[in-house]
Structure formats: C-alpha cells, structure tokens
Amino acid sequence: MARRSQGWQFIASKLGLYILIFWAAITLNFIIPRLMPGNPASALMAKSQGKMPPSALKALEDAFGINTHVSLWRQYLGYLRNTVTGHMGISFTNFPVPVAKVIGEMLPWTLFLIGLSTIIAFFIGNILGLYSAWRRGGKIADALPVAFTVISAMPYFWIALALLYFLGFSLNWFPISHAIGSNIKAGWNFQSIGSVIDHATLPAFSIVVTSMGGWMMQMRNNLISILSHDYVQLAQMKGLPEPEVMRNYGARNAMLPVLTSFAMSLGFVVGGAVLVEDVFNYPGIGYALVEAVGNSDYPLMQGIFLIIVSAVLLANLIVDLLYTFLDPRIRRA
C-alpha cells in the first residue's frame, strides 16, 4: 500500500514538472518569433520578387494586422488563452486558411512516413546492435559498425539524391515525388494504399538506412559495457543458456537508455524531416515549418512548435512513467 502511494506521488510530481516545462516552452514559442527581424508583409513582398506592386505593402499590413497597437502583454494573454483552447489562428503563408487546417493536412503524411521509418530503423538497428555486440570478434559482427559509420558519415541529402537519381529516375522503379499518384484519390482501398506504399518506399528506405546506424551503435556500446559486469559473468558461470543471458541480463539493461532516445525521436517525428520532404518532394510538417519561418508566418510557426513541444513532452512523460515499472531503482530514488 505504502509503495503504491509512493508511485502516485512520483507521477504527480512528474506531471507538475511537465506542466511547468510546457508553460516555459509555449512562452518561448510566443517570444522567439517576435524577436525575428522583418514582418510577414515584407516577407511576402520579398517572396513575390517584384511581381507585387509597391502599393501592395500597405494592403498586406492591413490584412495581417501588423500595425496593431495591442500591447505585447495583451497579445501574450490572448495567445495563452488560444493555446489552451486550441485556437491556432490563421496562417499568413496560406492566408486565410486556419493553421489547424494546414497542419491537419500535413501531419498524417509526416506521422506515416517518418514515424514508420523511425520505428523500422529502431528495430532493425537494435537487433543488429545486439547481434554485433554478442558476436563481436566475428567477421560480420565487426564489419557492421564500420559499414554504418561510413554511411552515417555521408551527408543525408547525398544518399537521398543518389537513391532518387538511380532507383527513381534512371531505373524508374519508384516514383520520384509526392506521396500518392495524381490520379488517385486517397482512401482505404487497394489502389490508393498501393500507391501510397509505392511512393513512400524510397524516402522510407533512405531514412532507415541512414538512421539505423545510430541505433545499432548505441545498442552495441551499451551491451558491450553491460556484458562486462560481474552479474553477467556470474550468470554465464552459473551455466545459463546463452540466449537467456543475452535477453535477460544483457539486452534488458542495455534497453533502458535506448528507450529514452527512442521516445525523444518519436516525439520529434511530428517535427518532420525537412531534408527528406525536400528531396523526395513529400508533403509534411518539416517543409511547412521552413516555409513558415521564411515567411515570418508566426501563427503557423507557433502552431507547429506547439505540436512538437507537446509531442516531445508527452513522449518523455510516457517513458518516465514506463521507467517506474521497468526500472525499480527509479521509484525508490
């Protein structure tokens, strides 16, 4: 009983901390865009590169409400209220479309492509890491870290462009852009799902290949250091079967720090991947964020940051809570 209430206390204190962090993050989210030089009206004039008449500047400032005389403090209160109630305002870039709609159209694609690739890379990377640590000394096991160090040393866009050019353009095996064929209406049918998978294969492959090396190295290093601990040697000396030692004594302990990084990276999935989206012309949040920054589109920027902050915090909270079950040491601390 006492142990149980201790657990709840831990959860409550964690929740309080996360609410504080969330407040700090959204406050920064309010301040930082306003420190950027320029405003959305000039950004739009710059983007039109002379195609808008000089007189448009005034109209744009009116439309975006730039020369407003509302005090910063009142703007901040309004912002907090809107954040809590989920009103994210109107995007300047896509004026007059609401931010929620812009994000709503991009987010599913990002979650699908980046989320799925992150999970695949995580699993393959960890299995390879386990293998290469357990069998270290073997030819393949020792070649793996070298191979993936070489791959991670190459810039992502270079690999992506090479894949795009050879597999997509020269061999024409995969489509070179977009998330779905232009003649196909997205829906839950065979043709549409097939087209989505066809379009996602190349970008997903590029993410998996370039990111699983990191997972592998982390797992490998953890496991190697754990395997040198006394309790592992004790287990081996007791004559436990090798797979059991690896699973229960090695992998389980090596898993804990990896899980934290995994949660972090899942949280960052909603931030999208700018380079992937740019090279493969894939719709997503990352590209929308870059556009928003370039156009001084405060509402869209704030909306995307809000989603990223919430997702990262949520993922961390879940891992924190999970830890209390996975690692009893934390509960007692």
Place this chain on the structure above:
Amino acid sequence: MNRKWRTAGVVALTGVLGMTALVGCGETPASGQPSIAPHADKASSGHAIGGTISMIGGPGGTFVNENNPFAPGANNSPAEPIIYEPLAQWNSANGKYIPWLATSWTWNASNTVLTVQLRHGVKWSNGTAFTSKDVAFTFNMLHKYPASDFNGLWSYLKSVSADGPYAVKFTLKKPNSMFFYYMASQTVIVPEAIWSHENPTTWVNPHPVGTGPYVLSSFTPETVTMTRNPHYWQGPKPYLQTIKFPAEQSNTTTVLSLAQNQIQWGGTFSFDLQRSYVNRDPKDNHVGLYPNGMDVLYVNNQVYPMNLQVVRQAMSLAINRTQLANVAWSGYSPAVKDLTGITPGMDKTWSTPTLQHDYAVQYNPTKAKQMLLKAGFKMGANGTLLTPKGKPFNITIDVPTPYTDFTAASQQIAQQLKQIGINVTLQNNSANTYYNKLQQGQFDIGICWSPWGANPFFTLYPFMSQQFSKPMGQNASANFERYDNPQVEALGQKFLQTNDQSKQVPIVRQLAKIFATQLPVIPLTYRNTPIEYSTKNIGGWPTSSNPYWNLNEGNLPVLVNLYWHN
C-alpha cells in the same frame, strides 16, 4: 538549399508580331488593340479538344484549397489566375493591351473619367451572365476592404458605377496614367451574386466560379486538377481538356520530372538546364527566357559617401557586369547595355539611339579610381581609399543567403570594388531580413530587383520618387535608396496627367537621363526568367520566332492557345 532560386535569362523579345487575327467570339477589338492568335491559320480551323498538361504554378510546397485572388497568401492555389480574368491583358511582348473581358475603353478629355465597354456573351462558369454589375461590384468591394486593394486603386479612384449592362464608368480623383495598367490588367473580376456575401480578405472560396477557360475539378494538397470550361467565351478554345498542377517544393524533383516529361511546363531555375533538361530531348524540350525588369545595385543615398553622385558613378564604372552575368546568372540574365533603366523590348518606343549611346555601360576601374581621387578621396596605406573626411571607405553589402545568384553577384561586386580601393564586407542575411533592411534603409549597398510594369515609367518613377520612399527606419515600398529630387516629382506629375503616349515618351526620356546621370541605383543585369516547356505532345507555345506572349505575365493567354498533338 537552392530551392529559393531566382532567375536569369537571355533573349530580349524583340520582333513583335503583326497580329491581326482574333480571339474569342468574333467581336472586333478597338482599333490598334491587337489580340493573340499564335497560329492564326490553324486557329480558324481549330484543334481537336483533348489532352492533359502538367505544369507547376510556382515552387512553394503543397496547396491549400484557397482560391481567393483578393486574399494575401504566399501559397495561393494555382487555379486562381486561370479561373478569374481581368478586363484587359497587358502584353509585355509587344507593349500593348489585349482586350479581354473589356472590348474597348475611352478617356474623357480631362483624363478623369474612363468608360469601359464590356464583352457581350461572357458567362460565369455557373451559367449566369457576366455584366457591368459584376465589374462595378468588384471595384467597389476593394473600396470597402482596403486590405484587399493590393494595387492601391482607391488612392486614385473617386467612384465606379455601371453604365448600362455592358459599360462601366471609372471616375478618378485626378488624372493618373498608371491607373489603367493596375485597374485593367492587374485586377480580376469576380461575380457579384457570390462575392457580395463574403469578406474578400478572409474568405477561402473553396468552390470558385469565374469566367476563365478552366474550372476547378478536384483538389488535393499535392495536385490541383482543372478541366475545360465548355462555356468559355473564346470557344472552341481552350483545346486542352485537363490541366494538372502537381505541388513542387524541390528543384531536384522538378527538373527530373521535367526531364521525364511528367511535367510539360515549368518555371524552375537550375544552373545547367541545358544538360539536365534540354539535352534529354533536344527536339522537344525547350527553355524560353522571358524578361522581367532588371536587377540593380541599391546604393543608400542617405549614407556618406554614397550620397555623392561621383561615388555612385565610380562604383558603376568599377563593376564588370559581363563577368557578373556569367558567374551569377549562368548568362541567362545579360548585362545591361545602358544605364537608362529602359529595358529591351521597351527601348524601341521609349528610348533613343542617342540615349543608348551616351549612357552606354562602361567598365573602367582605372577611370573610376581617378574620378574618386579627383573628388578629394586619398589612397590609404593598406590600399583602401580615405574619404575626403579622412575616414577609410568601408561599406557593407547585404546578401540574401537563400538567393544563390544574388550571393554570387555580391561576392563579385565586393571583389571588383576592392580593386578601386572600396573595402566591401559581405553581410549574410535571411531573405526576409535582407529585404526588410532594404525597405527600412538600413543598408549601405545591396542587390535587388527593380519595380516593373507597362512602360519604363513604372520602373523609373518608383525608383526615384518620394511617393515610394519613407523616412529611414520605416518600410519604403520601392525607393529603398531614399533618392530625393524635386525635378523627378515635377516630371512624374506631368506624366500622370496624360494618357497620350506621344506626350509621355519625352518625359520618360528626361527621367531616364536623370537616372543614368545621377545613378540613384546602379543597373546591373536585365532580369530574365527561364521557363521550361515541352513540344512533344503540346503545341501553341510562344517561341522565339513567335513571341506572342511573355510567360512571366501570367499563363492564361497561353493556356487558351495550347493544343494536344501526337
């Protein structure tokens, strides 16, 4: 990332066609108003209807279904300019207006009342008739919602009213010869029955109804599809059945899609289009270059010593524009020939051989240095000039890092000016910061594009007039360098009073002379946009031998003429 490319190009559209045949439903345009008929011989017999073209409306990521031409977004639907039409199209390929929803127009003697006659038989895509009420409504709506009046029409207008079902009267506060361009060719007409219930600044307009040749048929964030409007007033045009706009955010995939002929019309800049696009299919893949004003070096006229005319002249002499054009623009945008600010294509009407000769561009760093020394500058110990006030001549050039061409050109200029003893430091900025610095006058020098419109006045006047300036620290709209000259204001007022081109020409020549002598900004290159197009299955393009339209000025007049062939 060089996605935010900017453009370049060669080819001045010189020879202008004698175009006599007609578009549309057989009405005769007012005399002296030629229309478009790229293939007059074939147009009479017509082409078969059918086929699809994929084109990119401009890089900028996925689309949102927003089709409001009066809402100020950066990522508007590409469908919008094909759905809504203006009263007239201004054709920069020959400097003439093409009657569009209007058939003719006349000014009263004092140039304050403009009467526009509208085309009969035009229908909105929902089948209702287009009348003068729609036109009057559109302009009065802009009065009610100034945030949608991008062209500032109501700074000139007093009233707009229908005059019978097919005529509209525009009354101006005072004569203004720039008004017609912005009113007729830069403002599109929307139907009163639908728009009278909406706020044009904030309405999304998901189901657009217009007079244009295509209607929106399906929309996804990645592809906008449009189909032929069977009621189009230029029937049997348009010939192509379907237009697709795939969303493009990356230069790489755009060029590859062009090379695969998945996209037949693009506007992407890449340093080597010849190899990556044209050479893939030299017979059918083409790159056309379309003029779009100039790129100039803005020089802050409020900052010592650039406020001295001799300094600006010396800087102009020290810049090797040919090298600049080759290094920064792959030769797409050629060096300016003279300093008058009058661009090729307009020069026949507005310039003179004398002007072109007297103010021809020179590259002479030795002379530049001598001029400065004569003006009281001294050579400092480390090779940097000392101003007559005794300070070293150190200035900063502001560079927009995402614009690779401006960055390369700025580096060239810094090196070239160093040779005559001006020490130029490069300051990297985001595109947004850079432009804001220019607007607010917080810069020494910086490269940027020129204002541009129906004639050289639309370039020279905004460059030099206080109307387009603001005190330092506030956003100026065009006169970033803060040039101030009462003579320009007087000439400007004189120009705005008259719609008679024969009276306008001498005024423009005087302005050009002031511009070329005083160099408030330093002209560098003629700015050209490369446009990629494929003739494999699609005909009817404006070509160098038949440049019936400048593809920079919107794609609608070309789209109605394109046709499918095997």
